[in-house]
Amino acid sequence: MKEKLKEYLINSDWDGVRRLASTRKIILSKLLSFTFNPDEEIRWKAVDALQIAVGIWIKKDVKAVREFCRRLFWMLNDESGNMGWFAPQAIGAVLAGNHEKLANFFPMLISVLDGDERPEIVKGVLWALGHIGPIHDDFAREARFRIQPYLLANNAEIREEAVKVMQKFNIQEKEG
Structure with missing residues (x-):
């Protein structure tokens, strides 16, 4: 397979x-x-x-999908032993396509930015927020607020990703 x-x-x-x-x-x-x-x-x-x-x-099988989402979040944890550099992107894709049944995971995704300073993870979470936000207005408001500080990040890749995400949100506002 x-x-x-x-x-x-x-x-x-x-x-x-x-x-x-x-x-x-x-x-x-x-x-x-x-x-x-x-x-x-x-x-x-x-x-x-x-x-x-x-x-x-x-x-x-909603229960199995929720467990899968929890597994993705666990991969972001240092204790998991995984190098889940692409876990944020996977989370973003999963949540973007399944907003209604997985809405409780949105705050968890945003909260990853609270303490994780690994550039690969931060950049991935920003991408995920940008992937979800333009699709779901309610999520976009909170995400926009959390992304703003990264527009001034020292890391150029993180800054660039934050700019891309904010541009997506601004385009969404103009179209909406």
Whole structure:
């Protein structure tokens, strides 16, 4: 299954991902493993595929999806022993596509910024906030407030990500 899934990711075969996801809950774990792939393109495609797969499984087993989300947040914890650098992006994709049933995880995502100073994690959380915020107005207000300090961050990559996210929010306001 993992090789077939990798083939789907490489080819951006989202219908193939949907077919696998419709019958195999283990796809969530398999896709998560691809967020550790050395190939950045595969990591990003795994994030996109997670949004698709969770969208299917949330209709079948909300409890399992919530547990999966908790697992993603655990990966951000130093005690987990994981180097879950792409966990924030995975969280952002999962929450963006499944707002109503996973809304309780939004405050948890925002709170990651309270004490985590690892640039990879901060940048990933900012990306996640930018991915979710333009889709969900109620979340965007709180996220915008929390992102503003990062516009002045010493780390250039974090600053750039914060600017991109704020631009997404501003575009959303103008269109709305």
